[in-house]
Amino acid sequence: MPFQPTPPSVPPKNATLSLRQPKGLPVHVQPLNPLQFILRAAEIYPDKLALVHPDVKDPVFYSFAVWCQRIQNLAYALIQAGIKPGDRVAVIAPNSPLIADAHHGVLAAQAVLCLINTRLKPAEVAYILDHSGSSIILVDHEYVHLLPPNLKVPVVVSKDSGRLGDPYEQFLSNGRTYSQERGWPGLEYQADEGFPALLCYTSGTTGRPKGVVTTLRGSYLAAVANAYESRIHRESTYLWILPMFHAGGWTFPWANVFAFATQITLRTVDYPLIWKHFLNSAVTHYCGAPTVQIGIVNDPAAKPLPRPISAIIAGAAPTASLISSLEEIGIQPIHVYGLTQYGPFTRNYAQPSWAALSLQDRSKFMARQGHAFATAQDVRVVYQPKDENDTELVDVPRDGKTVGEIVTRGNIVMKEYFRDPEATTKAFRGGSFNTGDLAVMHPDGAVAVVDRSKDIIISGGENASSLAIEQELASHPDILEVSVVARTHVKWGERPHAFVILKTHSINKWKGRHDAFSKELKAYAKPRLPGFACPEWVDVVPELPKTSTGKILKTDLRRIVAKL
Amino acid sequence: MPFQPTPPSVPPKNATLSLRQPKGLPVHVQPLNPLQFILRAAEIYPDKLALVHPDVKDPVFYSFAVWCQRIQNLAYALIQAGIKPGDRVAVIAPNSPLIADAHHGVLAAQAVLCLINTRLKPAEVAYILDHSGSSIILVDHEYVHLLPPNLKVPVVVSKDSGRLGDPYEQFLSNGRTYSQERGWPGLEYQADEGFPALLCYTSGTTGRPKGVVTTLRGSYLAAVANAYESRIHRESTYLWILPMFHAGGWTFPWANVFAFATQITLRTVDYPLIWKHFLNSAVTHYCGAPTVQIGIVNDPAAKPLPRPISAIIAGAAPTASLISSLEEIGIQPIHVYGLTQYGPFTRNYAQPSWAALSLQDRSKFMARQGHAFATAQDVRVVYQPKDENDTELVDVPRDGKTVGEIVTRGNIVMKEYFRDPEATTKAFRGGSFNTGDLAVMHPDGAVAVVDRSKDIIISGGENASSLAIEQELASHPDILEVSVVARTHVKWGERPHAFVILKTHSINKWKGRHDAFSKELKAYAKPRLPGFACPEWVDVVPELPKTSTGKILKTDLRRIVAKL
Known part of the structure; x- marks a missing residue:
C-alpha cells in the first residue's frame, strides 16, 4: 500500500498560513524568523x-x-x-x-x-x-x-x-x-x-x-x-x-x-546508500566534512555522475587530492568555514585567475577559508592577547605568513554561551567573537586557517602548522587520510608525528612493509615541506580516533605519542 | 588610448574596506545596510x-x-x-x-x-x-x-x-x-x-x-x-x-x-542598442515593464538568443502574446509585482502542473501577480473600506472572483510618506499598506490584479476589468499594444473603449480600413469575453500617452473619450 500521512497530518482545506501578529509592530517591520x-x-x-x-x-x-x-x-x-x-x-x-x-x-x-x-x-x-x-x-x-x-x-x-x-x-x-x-x-x-x-x-x-x-x-x-x-x-x-x-x-x-x-x-552515513541516492534520486546538494567526502569518493560504488552535485564542505579544509577526486566524478566543492558558534561564516570564492592553474596549485587556493559570507560581516585575523587584560584587536599584516586568531562579528555570530557569562565575555574579547582558530591573512584578504592554537607544532623554534603538513602528505597517492600531531623531540623540542590510513587498494601494496612506506613518505615530504615540518615519525593505522561529529581527535593522538 | 580611471578613482594599496563601527552594538548584531x-x-x-x-x-x-x-x-x-x-x-x-x-x-x-x-x-x-x-x-x-x-x-x-x-x-x-x-x-x-x-x-x-x-x-x-x-x-x-x-x-x-x-x-531605452548588448555583451538579466518588453521583441534586430536571458517584468502583467514572443527568442520572463512604495513584493511562481498546458492557458497563470516574495511578508486581498472609519481588514474569499484591494506588510514595505503623516495614516489603514490595486485571490493563494480602482469599467452593473480585456485583445495577431478605458454609454452606464497600436507589419494591412479592423476585433473579442466586457468602440492610434515611467496614462485616454 502506498504511504499515507496520518489523518492528523492532513491540513484542513483553505488553512490560513500565518501566525497571529504581535501587537504594535510598524507596518514596515517584520521580525526575521x-x-x-x-x-x-x-x-x-x-x-x-x-x-x-x-x-x-x-x-x-x-x-x-x-x-x-x-x-x-x-x-x-x-x-x-x-x-x-x-x-x-x-x-x-x-x-x-x-x-x-x-x-x-x-x-x-x-x-x-x-x-x-x-x-x-x-x-x-x-x-x-x-x-x-x-x-x-x-x-x-x-x-x-x-x-x-x-x-x-x-x-x-x-x-x-x-x-x-x-x-x-x-x-x-x-x-x-x-x-x-x-x-x-x-x-x-x-x-x-x-x-x-x-x-x-x-x-x-x-x-x-x-x-x-x-x-x-x-x-x-x-x-x-x-x-x-x-x-x-x-x-x-x-x-x-x-x-x-x-x-x-x-x-x-x-x-x-x-x-x-x-x-x-x-x-x-552509509556510503552505498549515499551513492544510491546520488545516482537515482536527482540529488543536487549535500553538506559534509572532508572525512565524509573522503568516504564518498573512495566508496566502491563511486563513479562519474550523470549530473553535477554541489558539495558544501566545512569542518576542515579539503586537500588537493580530495578536491581532485571530487571534481573527477562531477562533485563541485564549495568550501566554507564556520564553527558551532555560527553557521558558515566565510567562503572560498573562486577567482577567474585560478582557471589557468594546475589542479595542485588551484587546490592550494581552494583550501583557504576565504572571505566573509553573503550575510556575514567582519572576518579578521588579529594578534593573540598579550595577557588577560589585553582586549585590543590588532590585525596581523596581510602577508600570508603572520599567524593570528580569527575573530568575527555580525548577524550570524552566536548571541552568547548559555548560562555562562564568564565564557561569553572571554569569547567576545574586543567586541568580536574570538574563534580560537589560528590563521594567516593573505594579501587578497582571504583567511587561511593554519591550525587550532593547540595543534601547532613548535619544531626547532619554528611554528609548523599540522594542517599544512597534512595538506601536503594527503597528496601522496596511497594515502586515504592523515593526521599530524606534535611529539616531543630531544633536540628540536617538538617534531611532527604522522598517522596515516592507506587507501584500500594500497593496503596490500605496503602490507608488512610499513617501515618502507614510512621512508617513502618522508622522501615524498622532503621537497614539499620545510625541514622542520617534515614528519619525523610515520605510523600506518587502520583508523583514526574521531569526535562524535567526525573531527579527528588530536588529543587522543597526542596521548598516544606522549607514551612513545 | 584605452580608458583609465581618473587618479583620484584609484584606491590606495591595501585599503581597509570597512567603516568605523558605531559603539555599543552587540557582537551578534550588525544593522542591515x-x-x-x-x-x-x-x-x-x-x-x-x-x-x-x-x-x-x-x-x-x-x-x-x-x-x-x-x-x-x-x-x-x-x-x-x-x-x-x-x-x-x-x-x-x-x-x-x-x-x-x-x-x-x-x-x-x-x-x-x-x-x-x-x-x-x-x-x-x-x-x-x-x-x-x-x-x-x-x-x-x-x-x-x-x-x-x-x-x-x-x-x-x-x-x-x-x-x-x-x-x-x-x-x-x-x-x-x-x-x-x-x-x-x-x-x-x-x-x-x-x-x-x-x-x-x-x-x-x-x-x-x-x-x-x-x-x-x-x-x-x-x-x-x-x-x-x-x-x-x-x-x-x-x-x-x-x-x-x-x-x-x-x-x-x-x-x-x-x-x-x-x-x-x-x-x-534604445532597442537596437539593447539588441547589440543582448547579442554581444553576455547579458544575462534585465528589468522592464511590459511596454518595454514589447519594444524589445518587436525590434527589427530581434532574433533567437544564443544564450537565454532572464527578464524581470513588473509594472503591469505580461500578456500571453508577450510571454510567447519573449520565450520564442529565449527570454525567460520572471513576473513580479510591486509599487514605488516597495521593491518587488510578489512573484509569479511557476507550478509543475503548468508544463502540460498550452501557452495560452499557461500565460493566464503567468499573468497573475502570484505570492509573497522571498523576504516579503503578508500579501492579502481585503474588502475595501465601507467608510472613512472602517479600519478592519477582512480577506475576500479565495474564489478568483471577489474583487478587493491588495494590502501588504513586512520589511520591504515603505516606512512612510515623507512629511505627510495624514497620507501615511490613510495608506496604513488596518496595520497594512493599502496599495490601491484591485485584485482577486485565487484558490491557490495567488493574487491577480484586476485593475487600479479607477480603471474598472462598470458596464451594465457588472465590473469589467480593463486589464482582463486588454489581456484578451492583446492576443490578436495584429496588435502591438492596447489600452482599454470606460466610456459613458446611454444604456449600459459604461462600456469599454479600446485604443490599439498595430504591429509594424499590420499597419499596411489595415491602412484606410480601420473600421474593418474595429469589426474584426469585436468579432475576435466576442467568444473570448463576456458581453459586458467586449469593446464597444475601437480606435487605431499611432501611439499611446504614457507617464514618465512608461505606464499608459489612462486619465488622458478617459479625457479623450469624455469628449466623444
Whole structure:
C-alpha cells in the first residue's frame, strides 16, 4: 500500500498560513524568523515533495502542506505539554522527520531547540540536559539508552515510523486535537528577532561543553545566505548526510525550505546508500566534512555522475587530492568555514585567475577559508592577547605568513554561551567573537586557517602548522587520510608525528612493509615541506580516533605519542 | 588610448574596506545596510568588471575596487559640502555611473537618496526638490534645464565623461582630497537599520506626488531577495534598461552588487542598442515593464538568443502574446509585482502542473501577480473600506472572483510618506499598506490584479476589468499594444473603449480600413469575453500617452473619450 500521512497530518482545506501578529509592530517591520519559510513553502508549493525519509522500514514522503501541518501539530503538542516561550526542547535524533520537524515546530511554540549529538556518552547527554534545563525531550527510539535514569521531564519517543501507534505520532495527533483547529493564527509570532532559536553544545575535546545560543535573526540571515551561496532552488534535492544536530545542520534545515527544495533524510552515513541516492534520486546538494567526502569518493560504488552535485564542505579544509577526486566524478566543492558558534561564516570564492592553474596549485587556493559570507560581516585575523587584560584587536599584516586568531562579528555570530557569562565575555574579547582558530591573512584578504592554537607544532623554534603538513602528505597517492600531531623531540623540542590510513587498494601494496612506506613518505615530504615540518615519525593505522561529529581527535593522538 | 580611471578613482594599496563601527552594538548584531555589498565586492573581487558605461562619447569601465573608491570619494565630497546624516541628496540622471554611484555613496554619507524622474516637467521637479528639502543636487548635463531658477542649494553637474575636467569628477576628486586618506574607517556606519535609504516620489497621475521613504533594512532584504529570485550571480551581466530612478531600480542597483554581477548602463531605452548588448555583451538579466518588453521583441534586430536571458517584468502583467514572443527568442520572463512604495513584493511562481498546458492557458497563470516574495511578508486581498472609519481588514474569499484591494506588510514595505503623516495614516489603514490595486485571490493563494480602482469599467452593473480585456485583445495577431478605458454609454452606464497600436507589419494591412479592423476585433473579442466586457468602440492610434515611467496614462485616454 502506498504511504499515507496520518489523518492528523492532513491540513484542513483553505488553512490560513500565518501566525497571529504581535501587537504594535510598524507596518514596515517584520521580525526575521526562519519559521516563515515553511509557511511560505506550504502556501506556494503545497503539493511539492518537501521531506522524504526513504531508507527505513516505514518510509515517509511529506508534501509541504502536510509537513507544515505536522509542524503546527508539534507546536501545539509542546504547548499542551506546558512549554512556554523561551523554554528549551531537547531533541536526540539522527537525520529523520523528527529532527527536521523540530527545527520549525519548536520555533512555532516560541521555544528554543536544544540539539543533542547522538554520538555522545550518556554522562555528556545528562550534563547537557541538566545545563540546558530542557523541559521536554523528543528522542529517537534508537537513542533512548542515552537518557539518564530518573528524568523529571516528559520524554516523547519516536519510532521513526510516521504511522499511527508511534508515540511521536500520538504526540502530534494530541497537538492537533488540543489546537481545536485554531491553526496557525492560534499561535503567536515571536516579536523579538533577537530571541534565541537554537542551543547547540560544543563538542569540547577539552573542558565541559558550552551551550551556543543563536538568534532567530541570525538563523534567518544565515539560511538565506546558504541558499543563495549554494544556489539551492525549487528544483534542487538536498541529501542529508551531515547530521542535523551538528550546529543545526549549518542552518540548511531552514535554507532548504526557504528554497522550496526537497530534502532526503538518511539516518546514518552509509556510503552505498549515499551513492544510491546520488545516482537515482536527482540529488543536487549535500553538506559534509572532508572525512565524509573522503568516504564518498573512495566508496566502491563511486563513479562519474550523470549530473553535477554541489558539495558544501566545512569542518576542515579539503586537500588537493580530495578536491581532485571530487571534481573527477562531477562533485563541485564549495568550501566554507564556520564553527558551532555560527553557521558558515566565510567562503572560498573562486577567482577567474585560478582557471589557468594546475589542479595542485588551484587546490592550494581552494583550501583557504576565504572571505566573509553573503550575510556575514567582519572576518579578521588579529594578534593573540598579550595577557588577560589585553582586549585590543590588532590585525596581523596581510602577508600570508603572520599567524593570528580569527575573530568575527555580525548577524550570524552566536548571541552568547548559555548560562555562562564568564565564557561569553572571554569569547567576545574586543567586541568580536574570538574563534580560537589560528590563521594567516593573505594579501587578497582571504583567511587561511593554519591550525587550532593547540595543534601547532613548535619544531626547532619554528611554528609548523599540522594542517599544512597534512595538506601536503594527503597528496601522496596511497594515502586515504592523515593526521599530524606534535611529539616531543630531544633536540628540536617538538617534531611532527604522522598517522596515516592507506587507501584500500594500497593496503596490500605496503602490507608488512610499513617501515618502507614510512621512508617513502618522508622522501615524498622532503621537497614539499620545510625541514622542520617534515614528519619525523610515520605510523600506518587502520583508523583514526574521531569526535562524535567526525573531527579527528588530536588529543587522543597526542596521548598516544606522549607514551612513545 | 584605452580608458583609465581618473587618479583620484584609484584606491590606495591595501585599503581597509570597512567603516568605523558605531559603539555599543552587540557582537551578534550588525544593522542591515546595502552599503555592505560594494565593500564586500571590492574585497573579494577587486579586479572584476563592476560597472560599464559603453555607448557614450566617453565610455568608462570600472572594476569593483575602483568603483568602491569613487563611492567613498562621493561620500566625502557630500560631507565636505555640508551634508549631515539624514539630509536628502537629489539626483537627476539617466542610467549612468552618477546615479549608480549615488545608490552607495549617498548611504556612505548617511544621507538619503532622493531620485528624481528625468521625464518630469520642471514644475514637478521644483515641487519635489522643495518638498524633499534636498540639500544638494547631482544632475546629469542633459537635464540641467529641469532645475528651477534661483536654487539655494549647491548643484553638481555631471558631463557623464568620467574624465578630468568634468565637474562631477572634480567633485569626487575634492572628496578624495578632503578625506586625507582616512578612507572607509573615516566614515561611520549607520547604527539604525530603520534609517531611511531612499526617497522616491510617486508619479501621481492624480494629485501631487508623494514621497516614499524606504529603510536600509528593507533595501537590504529586498536586494538580497531580488538576487536570489532572479538567480543573479558573479558570472551574471545585468543590462540597465529600466531607469534606476524608477523606484530605485527595483533595488537592483544593490542586488547586482550583492551578487558581484557586472552592470551595463544605457542612458536611453534604445532597442537596437539593447539588441547589440543582448547579442554581444553576455547579458544575462534585465528589468522592464511590459511596454518595454514589447519594444524589445518587436525590434527589427530581434532574433533567437544564443544564450537565454532572464527578464524581470513588473509594472503591469505580461500578456500571453508577450510571454510567447519573449520565450520564442529565449527570454525567460520572471513576473513580479510591486509599487514605488516597495521593491518587488510578489512573484509569479511557476507550478509543475503548468508544463502540460498550452501557452495560452499557461500565460493566464503567468499573468497573475502570484505570492509573497522571498523576504516579503503578508500579501492579502481585503474588502475595501465601507467608510472613512472602517479600519478592519477582512480577506475576500479565495474564489478568483471577489474583487478587493491588495494590502501588504513586512520589511520591504515603505516606512512612510515623507512629511505627510495624514497620507501615511490613510495608506496604513488596518496595520497594512493599502496599495490601491484591485485584485482577486485565487484558490491557490495567488493574487491577480484586476485593475487600479479607477480603471474598472462598470458596464451594465457588472465590473469589467480593463486589464482582463486588454489581456484578451492583446492576443490578436495584429496588435502591438492596447489600452482599454470606460466610456459613458446611454444604456449600459459604461462600456469599454479600446485604443490599439498595430504591429509594424499590420499597419499596411489595415491602412484606410480601420473600421474593418474595429469589426474584426469585436468579432475576435466576442467568444473570448463576456458581453459586458467586449469593446464597444475601437480606435487605431499611432501611439499611446504614457507617464514618465512608461505606464499608459489612462486619465488622458478617459479625457479623450469624455469628449466623444
